[in-house]
Amino acid sequence: MNILISGGSGFLGSAFSDELIKRYQPQSKEVHITWLTRDSSQTHPDAISMMTYNELAKTDKSFDVILNLAGAGIADSRWSDARKEQLLASRVKPTESLLAFIERRSVKPKLLVSGSAIGWYGTQGDKPLTENSASEVDFSHRLCDEWEQLAIKATEYGVPVAIVRTGVVIHPAGGMLGKLLLPFKLGLGGQLGDGKQIMSWISREDWVGAVIFIIEQHLADKTNTRQDSDPTNDSTIDDNTLKTPAIVYNLTAPNPVTNHTFTKEVGAWLHRPTFFTLPSSLLKLMFGEMSTLLIDGQKVQPQALLNAGYEFEQPTLKQALEQQK
Template sequence: MNILISGGSGFIGQALSQYLQGDRNTSNHSSTQNTSANITWLTRDINQAHPDSVSLMSYEQLKTTEATFDVIINLAGAGIADKRWSDERKQLLMQSRLKPTQALLDYIERIANKPKLLLSGSAVGWYGAQGDKVLDETSGFVDDFAHQICDSWEEQASLATQFGVPVALVRTGIVIHPKGGMIAKLLTPFKMGVGGQLGSGQQIMSWISLQDWVRAAILVIDEQLNQTPKAVDNMKIYNFTSTTPVSNRQFTKQLGDWLNRPTLMTLPEWLLKLMFGEMATLLIDGQKVLPTALLDLGFEFKHQTIQQALHQQI
């Protein structure tokens, strides 16, 4: 199986690539786990560091290549929580998602042998800030910048269906791993004993372990590839979140317990807004997002608690 990944060098992309190339001890699911996949990362830097087992393709090469791929996985995009949201940053966040997606659409339109699936990233930010209201793939949204960026990304990716390529839109929550993502950014202050809750601590955090994210992606790919042509869904939305969202206070306590450090500090809401401006909504406004579509596929989570996710091996 040949798989093209945009954003392959990122936190999730690297773990997914490693798994697809043979580290299959974290899943019970079928077809892609039986043979090691050939992975190509789509990149703007053809000289970037990468595993020897991974091939690189530039966006310029994508314009003319005759190479074909069974599955395309679209994860490219600047980190939404990495910097304060200035007007310039907002533009970068949007274009860093839309430009790679458009490049993939141009390739899909041009190539005769179409991929069997485009799995395209998004985030639970699509739902906007809705507090502790229970949300699933059928729920509506609150219009804010997080929604706008996710909605634009999803809308563009969905255009692949016009060329006969099914699309799986993946709305990801906070991805938990002991050595990467959000946890990596929190380790230093928490180890120093100055970690603590954000604002009221009541805001709900929808999360998923990195291992479960990878396993869920494999299941979605397998489900699509194993369907008969007449049964193939043109587009499907999946929430990649655990079934046990937690409050920020609960998350803080579990992270402190894991590190054996106190978590007595509180960053008040007014200070977070002063420090981060509009981006503070990611920290102080919650979303309670459940993975109904994954559960309907029979997916079983390995990590139901933050503590389990912090002890995962992948």
């Protein structure tokens, strides 16, 4: 497999790369990973090649799969107008570069896996949401939707697209849990708001496993008819103008939890008290519009993954935390 990854050095891309090499090499399967970067001097593992966006525009190299993960962290700072523009541009520009590459290549990739987030659904409380659910329009939705719609244009060049809408990724090396480790270890951990908001999460191990599963399932089924013919899976984007399917997958564990439960589970995992509560009013004052990520919940189910036969290694939050020890 020859795979190109934008955002390959990030929290998810690096873990995906490590696991793909770990799985393939013992089986004597060839895997060649290339990270797409703007900085040619970026450090990287010896087993991984690097390619700049300028080189991408000129290369005659072909890739079996493209994994598109590039994008600034949505929860890294307040959503000022300038920050919103940055969040969008950091997703749109790399995707446009990948589309330009796909368009000019005579040998097309067999699959584009493009990142997104469960923010696509907007704020919907404890309403169960699957890949077929409608959205509520807010900034998170608009950001995700514009990114998705751009990636789906690859189907116009005959390249199937898998959109992966990711929930809160659980791993101490980064993401939400990584940011919370220090305050929790200091005994300052606590629930956010009333703690009733639903948190749809996935362990980093299962995120990586699910993406590899999606890629391998697709490459093993070159006609790409398995999911389309499955009456239990209607997550294919319906657009008569598309020449090949675009399929959506929610990358979340099958057991979402409330923020209160999350807080207690993390406290128990670290053997620390969790007495504190950050009121919603304070969170809104601290983070502005971005506070919606903390105090408004989403109950998102991975229906397409389950229908396709993916088995979660860490289906409960307790398992996801305990296996980090």
